[in-house]
Amino acid sequence: MMINLREKILTYGVSTLKDEELLAVIIGNGTKKNSVLDLGRKIVYNSDGLDLNLDQLMAFNGIGVAQACKVLAAIELGTRKVESDTLSDEVVSIDDVGKHLINRIGHAPQEKLVAVYLNNGYHVIDEKVIFVGTIDQATVHPRDILREALRISATQIIIAHNHPNGSMMFSKNDQAFSLRLRKCCHLIGINLLDHLIITKKSYSSLKSLNLI
Known part of the structure; x- marks a missing residue:
């Protein structure tokens, strides 16, 4: 799955990825029950515009401290980019x-x-x-x-x-x-x-x- 997403970025550009696909790239790995893309879909579906904190992210099965911090850092980086425009x-x-x-x-x-x-x-x-x-x-x-x-x-x-x-x-x-x-x-x-x-x-x- 990760290889396919990387190929999609290389071929078509990162802007073509859906929110759950972007999350999948950031998170990196899924669980035995859920692929990383399924995990990304669950986070998108159960959040209000990705307005999430550390505890909310870690409540998802398969999201540990490291993955949660990566997601929060990516969201904050995007927010700062928008605010700097x-x-x-x-x-x-x-x-x-x-x-x-x-x-x-x-x-x-x-x-x-x-x-x-x-x-x-x-x-x-x-x-x-x-x-x-x-x-x-x-x-x-x-x-x-x-x-x-x-x-x-x-x-x-x-x-x-x-x-x-x-x-x-x-x-x-x-x-x-x-x-x-x-x-x-x-x-x-x-x-x-x-x-x-x-x-x-x-x-x-x-x-x-x-x-x-």
Whole structure:
């Protein structure tokens, strides 16, 4: 089985492998009752998007500490690769930003507030994680966002935060914070373009809902 998977990678590229096949390559060996590919299928079927910890992995028959650590390391490496990806320096739209942030923070286990800074031509200047934790007016102040905007001479800002629970709904705190930030932006000549809620698969826009 491993030889076949290696040949598939060499012939067609690693991107052609299914999730269970990638896991099989990482794990290496199966058990007497289950092939390594069967083991990979069980892990994929019984996990929520491979959101697994060490104990959960080791609960599968045939997964020891070494194999579990390999799988976790591979998942973490993939996560870091996605988070390191940056937006194009070309003109970007709200949709471009939303899709990018689904990959970057959509799977994060904690809420992350991200600010994307643009110039007048809608080119991205910088992207910064401002805060990690529950987002509300008591924990995040507009100055935390605007300080960076002033430093890099940004004239447009898009903010976004993820909902680990998958909800696409804006809370009253989300709207209140956005309105407060918009007023602060207006005072110094910066335009708050939108506030996005990011989940694992999609995003929603506060501006499209006429909430700011």
